[in-house]
Amino acid sequence: MTVRGWAQEHGFSERLVHEVISGRKKGRWGQAHNIAVLLGLKEGVLNDRAG
Numbered sequence: 448m449t450v451r452g453w454a455q456e457h458g459f460s461e462r463l464v465h466e467v468i469s470g471r472k473k474g475r476w477g478q479a480h481n482i483a484v485l486l487g488l489k490e491g492v493l494n495d496r497a498g
Contacts, residue, residue, distance in 0.1 A: 457485060 450468070454461040459482055466472040467482045474483030476494070483489045 457482075 450464050451461045454464045459478055463472065463478060464482055467474050467479050467486070467488070472479040474480045474489055478494075480489075480491065481493050484491045484493055
């Protein structure tokens with residue numbers, strides 16, 4: 448699966464997914480955190496996507 452396809456399927460921007468994968472975003476909170484958890488890069492609980 449491509450990054451673009453994964454991002455669209457999960458409702459995230461492709462750019463933010465790339466930033467998390469490359470390590471520019473650490474995934475400590477918000478959407479970056481959710482991306483890291485969903486990709487299996489870190490353990491954790493998903494944040495509320497609406498907020």
